[in-house]
Amino acid sequence: DQQVKQNSPSLSVQEGRISILNCDYTNSMFDYFLWYKKYPAEGPTFLISISSIKDKNEDGRFTVFLNKSAKHLSLHIVPSQPGDSAVYFCAASDGNAGNMLTFGGGTRLMVKP
Amino acid sequence: ETGVTQTPRHLVMGMTNKKSLKCEQHLGHNAMYWYKQSAKKPLELMFVYSLEERVENNSVPSRFSPECPNSSHLFLHLHTLQPEDSALYLCASSQDYRGLYEQYFGPGTRLTVT
Numbered sequence: 001d002q003q004v005k006q007n008s009p010s011l012s013v014q015e016g017r018i019s020i021l022n023c024d025y026t027n028s029m030f031d032y033f034l035w036y037k038k039y040p041a042e043g044p045t046f047l048i049s050i051s052s053i054k055d056k057n058e059d060g061r062f063t064v065f066l067n068k069s070a071k072h073l074s075l076h077i078v079p080s081q082p083g084d085s086a087v088y089f090c091a092a093s094d095g096n097a098g099n100m101l102t103f104g105g106g107t108r109l110m111v112k113p
Numbered sequence: 114e115t116g117v118t119q120t121p122r123h124l125v126m127g128m129t130n131k132k133s134l135k136c137e138q139h140l141g142h143n144a145m146y147w148y149k150q151s152a153k154k155p156l157e158l159m160f161v162y163s164l165e166e167r168v169e170n171n172s173v174p175s176r177f178s179p180e181c182p183n184s185s186h187l188f189l190h191l192h193t194l195q196p197e198d199s200a201l202y203l204c205a206s207s208q209d210y211r212g213l214y215e216q217y218f219g220p221g222t223r224l225t226v227t
Contacts, residue, residue, distance in 0.1 A: 004155070031213075034215055041220065042221075043117070043119075043205075043219050046217065089155075093213075095211075095212065095213050098161070098169065098210050098211060099207050099209065099210050099211065099213070100161060100169060101156075101158065102155075103155040103156040104155055105153075105154070105155045106155070
């Protein structure tokens with residue numbers, strides 16, 4: 001039973017437009033959420049995180065939104081650039097249980113020039 | 114060298130072989146992790162070490178044996194693997210095991226078991 005799900009395996013967006021990647025979770029004990037980006041032949045790279053005491057965190061072109069009641073988070077990339085093309089993973093942890101991440105299956109983002 | 118490094122990057126081994134994967138972190142972190150990513154499956158946590166002590170073992174078969182001789186190095190010893198163990202093995206580190214810290218990943222070892 002997957003506790004973190006990314007229901008869209010792929011997303012295609014035009015350069016300059018907004019990319020919205022979604023993630024749902026089932027474990028109400030999760031209190032820390034992260035997004036990672038992965039290029040081929042590289043390990044995942046940390047992008048942005050949010051703790052459960054917030055509902056939004058912004059870092060440059062990247063914003064993560066957390067809706068605790070819906071157990072849903074999303075990553076917004078504005079404006080999208082061709083270099084953003086990668087696989088994006090959502091991850092979650094229960095800080096009280098240690099820093100063990102549960103990952104979603106990933107969404108492949110393609111940004112077309 | 115900076116960040117988290119892993120060697121080898123690619124490994125092909127037979128089912129009767131014994132091999133080891135190596136991970137080194139240059140970040141001064143106290144916690145290290147092994148993950149497995151099989152085709153079309155999410156990353157799965159295998160082992161967690163905090164200050165060289167194993168704190169988590171997620172029901173991993175005994176043919177995978179981790180070793181953490183110090184807080185900068187982590188090994189994964191492999192023996193009598195099965196073809197279904199073919200996957201990308203990723204090492205990660207974080208500042209600590211307790212608390213809200215992001216994990217930094219190495220590039221991974223692509224393992225093929227023939």
